[in-house]
Amino acid sequence: MSPGELLNRRWTWVAPMVGLSLVQIPLLVGGIDPGRPWWATALVLCGQLVYTALCVAVPPLVWPRTLTWQLGCVLPVVALGCVLALITTPYTLVWAAVMSAAVLPVRLVLLVNGGLVAGLALLTWQEDNKGLVVVLISVTAMCLSLAHMVRTHRELRLARDRIAALAVAEERSRVARDLHDVLGHSLTTITVKAGLARRVLETTTAGDRALAELVEIVHLSGQALADITATVTGERNASLAAELVSAKSALRSAGLVADFPLAVDDVAPVYQEAFAYALREAVTNVLRHSGGATRCEVRLGPSWLEVRDDGAAVATAAGSRGSGGGHGLTGLSTRLDGVGAHLEAGPLPARGFRLRVSAGEVAV
Incomplete structure (x- = not known):
């Protein structure tokens, strides 16, 4: 939460308190003894104005603070209100009741204001x-309702901020996971x-083969750029058939035998x-990571x-095969959870590595 937002929320109570002060003015004026000298009346009104300003200032000062801090600020002001009620007008206690209801929890409000009511009654x-x-x-009842409304409004704003942050x-x-899935394969x-292409150019004169590989590099680079744009805008959809063709080409370029199915029609x-991302x-x-595959x-x-694959099964195969800053197999597993599929990955008993994705049911 920014300092500006915190300041705004601290002053949530100011408008209601000022409104209540306008309502209380007739009560204060009506409670003044008309037999007093004008200077005594002016002194009483000044004291009431100062006390009113103090009560308005307390709620924003004590939020969000500990209960000890709240009591330390509220109780002295309530005590001062009791003193003013004895020497000026009892209606001063209305402000003390309003302030305690605006700051303290409900149980303490009932305790403090109940004491004020009992003392005033006596x-x-x-x-x-x-x-x-x-x-x-x-x-007291009105302020408790108002306090509940203000606190509910504050909680709703906090919940909205938390939802936005989440x-x-x-x-x-999502962007980090998708960028890993997209760029990891393309850049590899x-x-x-x-x-x-470099080896072909260094060892042979087969310029056509090297040119074909360079053309493919240009195509893959353009595709990677398009994938980044689609990922950032959230419009990327992977195709299992396209990934099958791309994977076969990449493996053969690396000198591996690619034993792939001819079609993907059997997959629901x-x-x-999700399986396209798993294949990628x-x-x-x-x-x-497959050494010697x-x-x-x-x-x-x-x-x-x-x-x-039939590559060397290193000691930390599961970890190395899932590298990617937390967005490799971990990100894939998260993606598969969305379709109810389960990921298994680990070295084979003799040599090689296996990744298997399976779902419990086939959707019709």
């Missing part, structure tokens, strides 16, 4: 001023093809986009996908 009962007791009780965090997580493939449509992540990890197999079913 002092004024013989003076036939019972109406003031009724006014004090009514003001939405921003979720969007950042570009690196592989650039290395192949509801899973195809798996093939990217094969290109990055010569072959990569992909198998598809109605509600499952499996990718295997």
